[in-house]
Amino acid sequence: MKQLAIRILVLLTLTSGTLYVGWRWLFSVNWVNWWIAVPLVLAETYSLVDSYLFGLTMWRRKERGEAPPPPEGATVDVLITTYNEPVEMVAATAEASERIVHPHTTWILDDGDRPEMRAAAERLGVGYLTRGDEWQDMPRHAKAGNLNSALFRTEGEFLLILDADQVPDPLILDRTLGWFRDPEVALVQTPQWFSNVTDSDPLGSQAPLFYGPIQQGKDGWNAAFFCGSNALLRRDALMQLGIVAYVREVERAVRDTLRASRRVLDKAVARARKDTPELVPSIGLVLEAVHVAQRRLDEGVPVSEVTFEFQQTVQEASRSVVSDDLAAIRADLADLELLTGESLDLLPVDVDAELGVPVVDDAALDQLARRDLSPLAAVDSVRRLMTAVDVDRADEAQPMMPLATVSVTEDMATCMRLHANGWKSVYHHEVLAHGLAPEDLRTMLQQRLRWAQGTLQVLLRENPLGQRGLSAGQRLMYFATMWSYLSGFAAVIYLAAPVVYLCLGILPVNAYGLTFLAYFIPYVVLNQLLFAVIGYGVKTWRGHQYSLALFPLWIRACVTAAANVWFGRPLGFVVTPKTRQARQPFPWRLIWPQLTAMAILVLACVVGGLRLWAGTTTSVIGTGVNWLWVAYDLLVLSVIIEAARFRVPEFPDQVEERAA
Amino acid sequence: MTEWQTDVSDGVAVIVCPARVSMAVAASFRDAIAAAVAQAPKVVVDLGPTAFIDSSGLGALVSGLKTCRQAGGDLRIAGAGEQVRTVLRLTNLDRILRPQDTVEDARRDW
Numbered sequence: 158m159k160q161l162a163i164r165i166l167v168l169l170t171l172t173s174g175t176l177y178v179g180w181r182w183l184f185s186v187n188w189v190n191w192w193i194a195v196p197l198v199l200a201e202t203y204s205l206v207d208s209y210l211f212g213l214t215m216w217r218r219k220e221r222g223e224a225p226p227p228p229e230g231a232t233v234d235v236l237i238t239t240y241n242e243p244v245e246m247v248a249a250t251a252e253a254s255e256r257i258v259h260p261h262t263t264w265i266l267d268d269g270d271r272p273e274m275r276a277a278a279e280r281l282g283v284g285y286l287t288r289g290d291e292w293q294d295m296p297r298h299a300k301a302g303n304l305n306s307a308l309f310r311t312e313g314e315f316l317l318i319l320d321a322d323q324v325p326d327p328l329i330l331d332r333t334l335g336w337f338r339d340p341e342v343a344l345v346q347t348p349q350w351f352s353n354v355t356d357s358d359p360l361g362s363q364a365p366l367f368y369g370p371i372q373q374g375k376d377g378w379n380a381a382f383f384c385g386s387n388a389l390l391r392r393d394a395l396m397q398l399g400i401v402a403y404v405r406e407v408e409r410a411v412r413d414t415l416r417a418s419r420r421v422l423d424k425a426v427a428r429a430r431k432d433t434p435e436l437v438p439s440i441g442l443v444l445e446a447v448h449v450a451q452r453r454l455d456e457g458v459p460v461s462e463v464t465f466e467f468q469q470t471v472q473e474a475s476r477s478v479v480s481d482d483l484a485a486i487r488a489d490l491a492d493l494e495l496l497t498g499e500s501l502d503l504l505p506v507d508v509d510a511e512l513g514v515p516v517v518d519d520a521a522l523d524q525l526a527r528r529d530l531s532p533l534a535a536v537d538s539v540r541r542l543m544t545a546v547d548v549d550r551a552d553e554a555q556p557m558m559p560l561a562t563v564s565v566t567e568d569m570a571t572c573m574r575l576h577a578n579g580w581k582s583v584y585h586h587e588v589l590a591h592g593l594a595p596e597d598l599r600t601m602l603q604q605r606l607r608w609a610q611g612t613l614q615v616l617l618r619e620n621p622l623g624q625r626g627l628s629a630g631q632r633l634m635y636f637a638t639m640w641s642y643l644s645g646f647a648a649v650i651y652l653a654a655p656v657v658y659l660c661l662g663i664l665p666v667n668a669y670g671l672t673f674l675a676y677f678i679p680y681v682v683l684n685q686l687l688f689a690v691i692g693y694g695v696k697t698w699r700g701h702q703y704s705l706a707l708f709p710l711w712i713r714a715c716v717t718a719a720a721n722v723w724f725g726r727p728l729g730f731v732v733t734p735k736t737r738q739a740r741q742p743f744p745w746r747l748i749w750p751q752l753t754a755m756a757i758l759v760l761a762c763v764v765g766g767l768r769l770w771a772g773t774t775t776s777v778i779g780t781g782v783n784w785l786w787v788a789y790d791l792l793v794l795s796v797i798i799e800a801a802r803f804r805v806p807e808f809p810d811q812v813e814e815r816a817a
Numbered sequence: 818m819t820e821w822q823t824d825v826s827d828g829v830a831v832i833v834c835p836a837r838v839s840m841a842v843a844a845s846f847r848d849a850i851a852a853a854v855a856q857a858p859k860v861v862v863d864l865g866p867t868a869f870i871d872s873s874g875l876g877a878l879v880s881g882l883k884t885c886r887q888a889g890g891d892l893r894i895a896g897a898g899e900q901v902r903t904v905l906r907l908t909n910l911d912r913i914l915r916p917q918d919t920v921e922d923a924r925r926d927w
Contacts, residue, residue, distance in 0.1 A: 309847075309876070312840050392840060396872030400908040403879060408912060459915040461882065465891055557879055 159690070160218060166687040167212040173680040178205045180676045185667040194665040197654045200647035207644070208684065210637035215691060217377025217630075218370060224345075224585065227334035233261040233389075234313035235325070238303050240268040242321040246593075248277045250324050255283060259330035264311060268303045286310055300385070301560040301567035308395065308559055316395075320386040322593040323349070329589040333389055336583045343394035343580035344572065346372065347387045347587060351594035359796070359803040360601045361699040362594030370691045372584040378630035381584035382638070383572035386592070394580050398571070399559030401578060408460055411543075415454075418447050418539040425535030439474050443536055446470040464543060471540045565728060566611025570619065573635055577626030596805045598744055602710060605703075609642050609714035610721075610728055616642075617722040644704055645711030652708075652754050652790055655783040659765030662774050670778065702796040709750040744801050751797045758787045758794075821849035823856075829924050830857040834867045838874035846874065850881035850892070858890025861923045864916075865896030870904055878914065895923040 178201055187194040235254045239247045247265060254263040264284035267274045278285035288297070288306050298305070304318065315337060319325060326332075329347070336345045348368035354360075375381050383390075422444045429436045450467045454460065561570035572582065595601040621627060621635035657663050666673060688697060720726040745752070762784060768774045822833040830853035838846060853860050862878065864870070878894065885892040897905065897916040905911040917923040 309880070310844075312844065312873075314840065393872045396876050397908055400872060400875050400879065400910055404909040404912050457912075459911065460913050461891070462915060557876055 162690055163215050163218065163687070166683065166690060167215055170680070170683040170687050171209060171212050173676075173683050174205045174208050177676040177680045178202055180672075181666070185673065187664050187667050190663045190665060193654060193657050193663060196650045197665040200650040203643065203647045207637075207640060210633060210640055212687075213630075213633055214371060214374035214378075214637055215687075216374070218373045219377040219584075220373060221376070221583070221585065224333055224335035225338050227259060227331060228338050231259075231315060231334050231337070232313040233259065233315045233317060233330055233334070234311040235261050235263045235317045235319065236266055236304065236307055236311070237264065237319045237321060238266045238268070238300055239274070239321040240300075240303075244271070244273050244277050247274065247321045248281060250319060250321060251278065251281050251283045253324045253327075254319070255281065256327045257325055257330055258327050259334065261317070261330060262311070262313060264307060266303050266307045268297075268300075284311075296562075298558070298562040298567075299565070301558070301562045301571075304560050304567075305399075305558050305562075308392070308399075314392055316390045316392055318386055318388050318390065319590065320592060323386050323590040324352075324592070325387075326589045326591075330389075332587060332589060333585050336585065337389070337391060339581065341579070341581045342583055343391045343575045344381070344383050344582040345389040345585050346381055346384055346582065347585050347589045348372075349384060349387055350588040350591055352591040353593050353596065353805070358696070358699055359799045360595065360598065361703045361796070361800075362601070363696070364700060365695040366692060366697045366700050369586065369695055373586060375634045376582070376584040378634050379581050379628070380576060380631040380634035381582040383568045383575075383582065385566065385568040387590045391580075394575055394578075395559040395571075396557075398561075398574050398578060399557035402559075402561070402574070403557045404460075408454070411460055411464060412451075412454060414542050415447055415451050418542055419444070419451075421535050421539055421542075422447065440536065443471055443474045443539060446474070447539075467543060468540070471536065471543070474536060565614065566608055569612060569635070569638075570615045573615065573619065573621060573624065573627070576631050577624050579626065598747055598800050598803070601800070602707075602747060605707060606710055606714055609711060610718045612639055612642055613714055613718035614722055614728075615639070617718060641704070642711055642714065645708040645715065648705050648708035649712070651705070652758065655786045655790070656757055656761040658779065658783050659761040659768070659787070662768065664779070673782075699796065702793045705790075705793045706751060706797045748797050748801055751794055755791060755794050758790055762787050821845065823849060823853050825853070825856045827924075828857050829859045829861060829927060830854070831861045831863055831920055831924075833863045833865070836866055836868050838864075838867050838870040838877075840871060840873040843873040843877045846877040847880055850877070851884055854881075854884050854888050854890065858885055858888040859927050860885050860890065860892045861917075861920050862892065862894045863896050863920050864894055864898070864901050865920075867901055868898060870901050872904075872908070875904065875908060875910055879910070882914065891927075893917055893923040895920045 178198075181198050181201060186198050235257065237247060237250050237254065247267075251263055251265055254261075262284060263281075264286055265274065265278045266286050267278075268288065270287045275285050286307050288303070292302070292306065296302070308316075315334065317325070317330065333345045333347065336342050349364070350368070351362050354362045372381055422440060426437060426440050426444065429440055446467050450463050453463045453466075559571075560567050561574055575582065595604055615621075616636075616639040621632045621639070624632065624635075627635075654665050657665065688701075717726070717728055721728050765774075765780050765783060769777070769780050774780065820835075824831045824833075832849055832853055834846075835842065850860060850862075860881065862881070878892070882892045892914075894914050895917040896919060902911075902916060905914070905916060
């Protein structure tokens with residue numbers, strides 16, 4: 158019944174929204190003042206697309222209810238990930254994990270490698286894992302790497318992933334394992350709920366709209382998201398993912414390297430023709446081996462065979478090159494020294510610090526090709542190139558990375574790959590773990606930034622709309638979340654447009670007359686009604702406020718993620734601190750863009766009033782609409798001040814507990 | 818605890834797998850490969866007796882391949898049955914490791 162009401166409202170909202178935005182584009186864009194008019198109508202179109210994606214999500218909302226009983230004899234590892242959280246906090250989570258009723262093994266995965274954490278694990282009698290020696294000086298991949306490492310040291314059929322602060326309910330496994338009776342289910346996600354948040358939740362920590370209607374909606378499209386904690390995973394699905402990804406990365410790296418080698422060798426042949434013609438046949442041999450390897454890969458010969466043969470040919474060739482004449486060798490030695498002196502810097506194959514996969518660097522490759530290497534040096538660099546990308550992925554601590562390391566938030570990328578490989582996911586709507594939310598604005602902002610950056614990285618690196626293996630619905634469900642992170646740009650326009658009108662009298666819309674209201678009011682009212690029905694009994698206002706009020710953060714996330722993906726700039730990864738940061742004065746520097754925006758909005762209202770009074774402008778409706786608009790903006794933005802002033806009430810025992 | 822039978826002759830180690838190569842034995846499988854590499858870096862994994870392998874088993878094969886290559890050797894697989902071949906195809910791992918029909922085929926030209 159409720160679902161029917163939701164569907165009707167979705168249809169009405171989208172119809173009225175389409176009419177409104179259609180009318181805006183066709184009849185009411187004030188082209189004379191295009192510099193504000195076009196951005197505004199674009200922002201409104203952005204919002205309409207957002208409504209469509211939201212409507213689609215709600216269309217198939219799935220309320221699952223109880224899970225069947227757990228599969229007989231299911232074995233489970235509970236993996237608690239930690240890096241620098243207080244030992245007491247992790248120990249409390251581990252203790253709670255030990256109280257889980259269903260048989261399981263608890264593990265603390267300590268990426269901080271702390272002796273006191275190990276001691277606590279021993280005292281509690283739970284497993285303790287750190288990275289092995291093989292991770293020394295290798296890309297570590299933060300939490301994804303921590304979990305990947307643990308996957309090869311544990312053996313339960315199912316994994317319960319918990320962040321260090323997420324205290325599980327004793328029944329968490331009994332309530333959820335049953336979903337795995339379907340052999341195609343790879344993931345069961347439960348909500349994240351925070352126990353240290355007051356009812357008014359000024360920092361907007363709870364996400365009841367997401368861990369509720371939105372996840373249920375995605376679930377209906379078999380696209381419930383993995384959110385990194387409070388989730389169960391089927392080990393076999395993850396391992397399969399690791400193997401598929403391993404094969405894909407290796408083959409791609411080998412192909413790239415063969416192409417690179419060809420260029421290096423072509424150049425070396427040219428030089429040998431001039432200086433040392435007697436060496437041309439030897440290099441020709443290696444060049445031929447490259448051609449053969451490329452052809453054999455295309456024929457479908459397994460990569461390990463191709464690279465093995467190739468390595469053997471190159472080894473023989475380099476022996477024959479070396480055994481030639483002495484004068485050439487001297488020249489070679491000079492070149493070689495140059496090469497080894499700069500060692501890996503010169504190799505155009507490198508390991509991407511965040512992706513952890515071998516990538517061929519075109520710029521470095523050009524540099525190498527321009528170097529005019531002697532034959533021996535050329536052959537040697539080719540040999541080393543191939544070793545760098547050989548099937549064993551010598552650059553990676555572990556040849557397989559079941560959890561995706563493509564983005565700083567591994568969850569979404571991993572989940573998308575699971576779905577693309579045909580696995581199902583489940584959203585189980587029952588709070589079965591209680592965590593700790595950030596308690597100050599700075600920490601909260603860091604956390605949101607990290608999520609946004611991670612999501613946008615996935616969008617830019619593996620655009621869901623083009624992912625093979627995903628259904629149309631799944632593609633759109635992933636895209637919907639990514640789309641929502643672009644809201645910062647629209648927010649700036651929504652803030653600027655009324656200011657422009659009130660101060661300069663410039664209309665982005667042709668008329669703020671009754672026609673405008675006739676189109677606009679139904680859309681807005683229906684939209685609000687839809688939210689009210691969907692979010693009945695759920696506090697959605699905070700989330701709504703933050704989606705606008707954090708506009709500087711969303712924009713920053715877009716810019717940094719794009720710079721990272723396209724230009725290889727570092728993101729500046731931060732682990733979200735789970736403990737309160739040192740007491741701070743009012744954090745002006747964190748929220749100056751919002752404060753500036755608010756000051757400008759207030760000023761604009763005054764100017765608008767003066768203009769009306771002085772008769773510079775005559776449109777009462779226009780001024781009135783914009784006043785209301787500004788009032789709404791201010792109401793929404795005010796949350797940031799509330800958040801900045803927020804101080805957690807101090808309870809002596811709590812301080813003691815957390816301070817350690 | 819599964820016993821991994823390893824025979825070394827002519828510089829090649831042959832590891833004979835049990836009927837089920839799954840999560841439960843993946844760790845000991847990796848250890849067996851490491852032990853074999855210590856004796857001879859060229860390793861043939863005989864999957865003849867194996868009726869079932871899961872992704873963890875395949876994972877052990879991949880890390881075994883790494884171990885062998887790092888020791889300057891190689892790892893090959895032989896005697897894979899229907900289920901094993903299906904899983905290899907499903908994960909595309911046959912793009913990396915070619916299943917040889919028999920152990921003798923696998924050792925040829927080593």
